[in-house]
Amino acid sequence: MKKKLKVLMIDDHPMIIEGYKNTLLGENQNEYQIKIDIASNCDEAYDLILSSAKGNAYDMLFIDIKLPPSSDGTITSGEDLAKHAKELLPKAKIIILTMHREDHRIHNILKNINPSGFLIKSDLTSSELLQAFNNIVNGTPYYSATVNNHFRKMMNNNFSLDEKNLKILYHLSRGVKTKNLPNFVSLSLSAIEKRKNQIKEMFSIPKADDQKLLEEARKRGFV
Amino acid sequence: MSLRYICWRKLFVFDFILLILFSCNTNQTDADNAILQNDNFQSYLIIGKDSNYDKETRYNALDKAYKSLNTFDNDSLKVRSLSKLALAFNAIGEEEHYEKLNRKSLKLSEEINDSLGMARAYDNLGVYYRKKKLDSAYQFYYKADGIYQKLEKSQKYQKDSLAFEHGRVLIDLAKISRTVKDYSESDDLTIRAIQKFEQSGNERYIPMCYTSLGIIAKYMGRFEESIDYHKRAIESAKNTDKEKQYAVTGFNNIGTVYKTIGQFDKAKDYYKKGLEYQDYLLEKPKTKARLLDNLAYVKFLENSEDKDVVDILLNSLKIREENNDVFGIGTNTLHLAEYYHKKGQDSLAKMYAIRAKNASENINNNEELLSSYKLLTEVSDSKEGLEYARSYIKLNDSIVNDERTFRDKFARIKFETDELEQEKAEISKENEFLVIAVLGLTALFLLVYIIFRQQQSNKELLFAQAQQESNEEIYRLLLNQQVKLEEGRQLEQQRMSEELHDGVLGRLFGVRLSLDGINQRANDGFTEARNKYIEELKSIEKEIRLISHDLGTDTLTPDVAYIDVVESLISDLCHAHKMEFEFSNDENIDWEEVEDQKKVNLLRILQESLQNIFKHANATEVKISFGYEDGKINLTILDNGVGFKSTKVKRGIGLKNITNRVRQMSGVVDFISNQGDGTKVDVSVPM
Numbered sequence: 001m002k003k004k005l006k007v008l009m010i011d012d013h014p015m016i017i018e019g020y021k022n023t024l025l026g027e028n029q030n031e032y033q034i035k036i037d038i039a040s041n042c043d044e045a046y047d048l049i050l051s052s053a054k055g056n057a058y059d060m061l062f063i064d065i066k067l068p069p070s071s072d073g074t075i076t077s078g079e080d081l082a083k084h085a086k087e088l089l090p091k092a093k094i095i096i097l098t099m100h101r102e103d104h105r106i107h108n109i110l111k112n113i114n115p116s117g118f119l120i121k122s123d124l125t126s127s128e129l130l131q132a133f134n135n136i137v138n139g140t141p142y143y144s145a146t147v148n149n150h151f152r153k154m155m156n157n158n159f160s161l162d163e164k165n166l167k168i169l170y171h172l173s174r175g176v177k178t179k180n181l182p183n184f185v186s187l188s189l190s191a192i193e194k195r196k197n198q199i200k201e202m203f204s205i206p207k208a209d210d211q212k213l214l215e216e217a218r219k220r221g222f223v
Numbered sequence: 224m225s226l227r228y229i230c231w232r233k234l235f236v237f238d239f240i241l242l243i244l245f246s247c248n249t250n251q252t253d254a255d256n257a258i259l260q261n262d263n264f265q266s267y268l269i270i271g272k273d274s275n276y277d278k279e280t281r282y283n284a285l286d287k288a289y290k291s292l293n294t295f296d297n298d299s300l301k302v303r304s305l306s307k308l309a310l311a312f313n314a315i316g317e318e319e320h321y322e323k324l325n326r327k328s329l330k331l332s333e334e335i336n337d338s339l340g341m342a343r344a345y346d347n348l349g350v351y352y353r354k355k356k357l358d359s360a361y362q363f364y365y366k367a368d369g370i371y372q373k374l375e376k377s378q379k380y381q382k383d384s385l386a387f388e389h390g391r392v393l394i395d396l397a398k399i400s401r402t403v404k405d406y407s408e409s410d411d412l413t414i415r416a417i418q419k420f421e422q423s424g425n426e427r428y429i430p431m432c433y434t435s436l437g438i439i440a441k442y443m444g445r446f447e448e449s450i451d452y453h454k455r456a457i458e459s460a461k462n463t464d465k466e467k468q469y470a471v472t473g474f475n476n477i478g479t480v481y482k483t484i485g486q487f488d489k490a491k492d493y494y495k496k497g498l499e500y501q502d503y504l505l506e507k508p509k510t511k512a513r514l515l516d517n518l519a520y521v522k523f524l525e526n527s528e529d530k531d532v533v534d535i536l537l538n539s540l541k542i543r544e545e546n547n548d549v550f551g552i553g554t555n556t557l558h559l560a561e562y563y564h565k566k567g568q569d570s571l572a573k574m575y576a577i578r579a580k581n582a583s584e585n586i587n588n589n590e591e592l593l594s595s596y597k598l599l600t601e602v603s604d605s606k607e608g609l610e611y612a613r614s615y616i617k618l619n620d621s622i623v624n625d626e627r628t629f630r631d632k633f634a635r636i637k638f639e640t641d642e643l644e645q646e647k648a649e650i651s652k653e654n655e656f657l658v659i660a661v662l663g664l665t666a667l668f669l670l671v672y673i674i675f676r677q678q679q680s681n682k683e684l685l686f687a688q689a690q691q692e693s694n695e696e697i698y699r700l701l702l703n704q705q706v707k708l709e710e711g712r713q714l715e716q717q718r719m720s721e722e723l724h725d726g727v728l729g730r731l732f733g734v735r736l737s738l739d740g741i742n743q744r745a746n747d748g749f750t751e752a753r754n755k756y757i758e759e760l761k762s763i764e765k766e767i768r769l770i771s772h773d774l775g776t777d778t779l780t781p782d783v784a785y786i787d788v789v790e791s792l793i794s795d796l797c798h799a800h801k802m803e804f805e806f807s808n809d810e811n812i813d814w815e816e817v818e819d820q821k822k823v824n825l826l827r828i829l830q831e832s833l834q835n836i837f838k839h840a841n842a843t844e845v846k847i848s849f850g851y852e853d854g855k856i857n858l859t860i861l862d863n864g865v866g867f868k869s870t871k872v873k874r875g876i877g878l879k880n881i882t883n884r885v886r887q888m889s890g891v892v893d894f895i896s897n898q899g900d901g902t903k904v905d906v907s908v909p910m
Binding site for chain 2 (some may be wrong): 011012013014015016018019020021022023024025026045066099121122124125126127129130177179
């Protein structure tokens with residue numbers, strides 16, 4: 001008897017869902033009997049999660065980060081959705097698939113959701129997706145190489161930077177001026193300055209200018 | 224009036240300066256000639272005045288002096304010299320020359336506006352005419368008096384320096400008035416004369432004035448006053464060389480007053496007092512004769528029986544005959560005639576009366592002539608007596624007539640002269656008014672013009688200010704527009720970036736993944752080939768992601784907008800003037816940190832400099848750069864034009880504007896240029 005798997009795929013691009021289906025349904029048909037539900041926005045996804053929580057729960061959720069927000073505005077991304085899912089379907093394995101590969105985002109997702117699978121779409125191939133699927137079904141988490149890299153970088157430092165600090169470094173590296181940072185990071189200018197000084201102290205380069213700070217951040221792999 | 228004098232004065236000063244200039248410029252020989260001419264004149268004049276020479280020599284010398292005057296310039300010196308020469312001619316009895324020269328002097332004085340010269344000439348002419356033509360004399364004296372009065376009011380001459388001359392004129396006028404029996408007029412004039420003499424400090428003629436006043440008072444019937452005046456005459460002559468003369472004549476005059484009012488005792492006393500000056504009278508037999516005559520006549524009036532009377536009268540007549548005292552003889556013989564008439568010796572009386580008549584006729588003494596006629600009517604037989612009576616009436620009428628005519632004439636002269644003066648004054652007043660009016664109008668016009676100009680320039684200033692403000696406002700709007708544009712562009716980029724990232728990339732990924740999935744299942748031998756294309760798709764994805772990333776990270780902030788505005792300004796201007804340009808901006812300048820005002824100023828400076836270059840430099844290329852050094856923005860504008868000499872160029876409005884703007888920003892500006900070597904404008908402004 002084939003093992004039954006109930007999967008919810010959430011992505012606003014039907015093409016991508018098509019890709020997932022093509023990958024999963026081709027190879028593993030014999031081993032698992034996979035039933036796939038589809039949602040293309042937060043509302044649909046939430047409704048499905050909610051109804052499955054009452055019985056016949058999903059075993060696995062494919063969640064894209066960037067999603068059209070829910071109509072009441074409470075759920076704005078795959079991240080929020082994942083949080084709800086973790087509460088409503090504690091047994092379900094969550095796989096995050098995203099186009100974003102920025103450190104602070106990866107960091108944030110890992111921290112907030114700690115998904116079973118974390119795949120960066122641009123790295124992803126069909127075989128990798130299959131491998132990830134198999135691993136996760138068997139209870140082994142799977143992360144893309146990019147995510148693993150992030151882990152490694154974090155391990156190398158005997159401290160970690162929170163999401164906001166990472167964000168600050170990220171935007172600075174893009175050439176955003178400090179005074180414009182409040183537009184990108186939801187912090188006041190003085191708070192940002194404070195954080196920058198903290199980062200500099202952590203990097204043991206107090207009184208360095210922004211350029212030095214960025215150099216150091218690159219060296220240490222935060223950017 | 225005073226205004227006019229001041230003007231004159233200025234004119235004189237001006238003349239004087241001219242004269243100095245002139246003499247400075249003339250060569251030495253001319254100056255020597257002038258001195259020589261003056262010396263010539265002086266030496267001839269000295270000979271002419273020297274009574275040691277005979278009349279002909281003196282006349283010739285004066286004639287030469289007169290001829291030498293022709294070479295003189297027409298100035299006050301010539302006037303004075305003419306006057307001196309006239310007096311010298313008068314001294315040798317050449318009265319016609321005296322008159323002629325004084326008239327010349329008068330004419331010249333009038334020409335050169337020499338008032339004092341005119342007054343003196345009038346005075347001298349008065350002297351000339353006083354014995355010949357009373358009304359002419361009066362007219363000249365009257366004019367002289369008028370001028371002296373004016374000169375005294377003006378500040379031209381030192382106070383009182385002319386008082387003596389003026390006093391002499393007044394006394395002459397008074398004498399003429401007295402002659403025509405205009406006593407009150409004469410009285411006034413004499414009193415004025417005394418005032419003048421007192422002012423002048425030269426009291427030589429004061430006793431004479433008092434005597435004159437005494438005589439006038441007697442005629443007017445103010446006898447006590449008359450006596451008082453005579454006493455003052457004596458008093459005022461004390462301690463002078465004429466003390467005795469005035470004492471004697473004074474006593475004589477007082478005696479005569481007493482005689483007239485019938486106080487014969489007192490009259491006699493005074494005559495006798497006069498006669499006590501025997502030493503003096505020895506030298507002045509005429510005076511002695513008069514005193515004696517008068518004493519005798521008083522005695523006769525007091526008591527016709529007095530035996531002394533006839534002896535004294537005959538004695539005085541004898542003295543007078545010896546001294547050829549024509550005037551005295553007339554009086555004396557008249558007194559004798561009266562005496563004999565009283566005694567009833569009419570033939571003797573008639574003889575003396577006829578002598579008195581003849582003497583009086585000779586000297587034109589009408590009063591005595593009248594008395595002699597009157598006496599003759601009484602002592603002659605009826606036929607002759609009638610004749611004398613007729614003569615008496617005729618003479619009396621003519622005297623009264625003459626006197627009246629003279630008085631009328633004088634009144635007319637006064638009136639006409641005053642009228643002329645008044646006309647002159649009115650004309651000058653009118654002129655003055657005209658001058659004041661013209662000056663006032665000019666001043667008013669100037670004032671209005673100045674106010675107008677002030678307002679105009681104020682307006683211009685305000686306008687310039689408003690223009691600058693609006694310029695800056697326009698710039699700010701322009702900048703804002705640019706910023707908005709930039710923002711729009713960025714938003715669009717952002718949108719594109721997201722579209723690429725989330726849309727295109729996502730779908731591409733989906734396609735690739737599907738292909739990959741299908742490819743895994745297929746085993747038609749083309750798997751590898753398809754894998755290759757799938758890889759290719761992956762690399763396309765990567766590229767798109769990079770593009771999206773680049774678009775997204777284009778975080779151009781508003782500061783770039785400023786440089787865009789600057790560059791487009793330069794580019795527009797240079798393009799319009801067909802000029803090449805290079806523009807560079809130091810990345811280190813954080814334009815966002817720079818105040819708007821500063822940015823506007825820098826832009827304006829740039830604009831102004833470019834205008835200067837287009838207008839004057841004749842350049843083909845311009846290099847503009849914003850540099851950054853030690854917290855300062857350095858704007859450098861360098862052209863390859865003709866340049867200018869820094870010292871030569873007047874600070875035009877353009878350079879001034881630049882300097883002002885730089886000063887506003889507490890920066891420094893340097894204009895470095897050499898002729899033919901281009902111009903460099905260096906502006907350095909703190910951030």
